[in-house]
Amino acid sequence: MEIHWKIKPFETLSTNELYDILKLRSEIFVVEQNCVYLDLDGKDKLALHLIGEFEGKIVAYSRLFKSGITFDNASIGRVVVDANYRDNKWGHELMREAIAGIKSHFGENKITIGAQLYLKKFYESHGFVQTSEMYLEDDIPHIKMKRE
Incomplete structure (x- = not known):
């Protein structure tokens, strides 16, 4: 099972x-996580939009930002994999693609993210290090993490 990746600026996304x-994003961040935001x-x-498609369906996604938009460094956000496909470990592939996309499109190596606390080990496996105390964002525990 292979996922197909593409990166697109907002104005080139089809309807x-x-x-x-x-x-x-709504299925996961609002409904699954029971978070009204x-x-x-x-x-x-x-943002640049990193899209992972499998059999014509978007099953993985994240936003990529150059430095100065979300954080001083480049950043990755709205990291999401469809719940029906998480057993495929595509979250790891998504992060590798996102990090590579930041390098290739923005020429940047330093990346900052606002990570949900429960995913700390996942992001650490991709070279991110915790740089803040826990904080609440939309009532969900988060930490700031950086990758040099």
């Missing part, structure tokens, strides 16, 4: 791609 991305934060237009 269907945008709908499917927002649906996936405004996902549409105004930053989608500033």
Whole structure:
């Protein structure tokens, strides 16, 4: 089972791609995590969108930002894998693609993320180090992490 990856700026997303991305983000970040928050934060237009497709369906996704938009460093956000496909370990592939995308599109190596605390070990496995105390974001414990 192979996932197909692409990176697109906002204005090149098709209507269907945008709908499917927002649906996936809502399924996970709002419904699965039982968190009422405004996902549409105004930053989608500033991001590159990393899309993982399997059999024509978007099953993995993240946003990539150059430095100065979310953090002083480049950043990765809205990291998500469809719950039906998590057994495939595509989250790790998604992070490798995201880190490579930051390097190839922005020429940056330093990356900062706001990570959900329960995913600390996952992000550590990709070279991220905790750089803040725990803080609540939308009532979910988070930590800031950096990768040099």
